[in-house]
Amino acid sequence: MLKLKEQIAEGVGPLIKEAGYELVEVEIKGGGHSSIVRIFIDKEKGVSVEDCASISKKVSDYLDTEDLIQSRYTLEVSSPGLDRPLTRANDFNRKKGETIKLFTRDPQDKRNGLRGKIADYKEDSLYLETESETISIPAEMILKAQLLF
CATH class of the missing domain: 3.30.300.70 (RimP-like superfamily, N-terminal)
Incomplete structure (x- = not known):
């Protein structure tokens, strides 16, 4: 039920x-x-x-x-407000080019607390443009993502 x-x-x-x-x-x-x-x-x-x-x-x-x-x-x-968490593909695609802070499910991952711009979201992966590179993060590894202002 x-x-x-x-x-x-x-x-x-x-x-x-x-x-x-x-x-x-x-x-x-x-x-x-x-x-x-x-x-x-x-x-x-x-x-x-x-x-x-x-x-x-x-x-x-x-x-x-x-x-x-x-x-x-x-x-x-x-409305969910300006500081709404991004959780779905549609959320990320709508906010392409925006800067976010991202936390992953892997506590050993050095990318925890990573900041970058949303480059793309496709095939169940987020492409995040950081200061040094564009990285791919599988959707199932994303714990929390939030817009930065």
């Missing part, structure tokens, strides 16, 4: 995509008598307050119809 977070993502994902946005993440905080359900959305040119309100209505209607949440809940819809 799917977790509630995954059930919500599977249900609202197509609604959000149909409206022209990308579902970035579903987050659920709290529990028991009251929960906070956070839906993070994005699109290439950014997300406005009006965008969030529109998606909030669609998501709220879906959640109320499907009755997935058995307790009271507060729904929050927002």
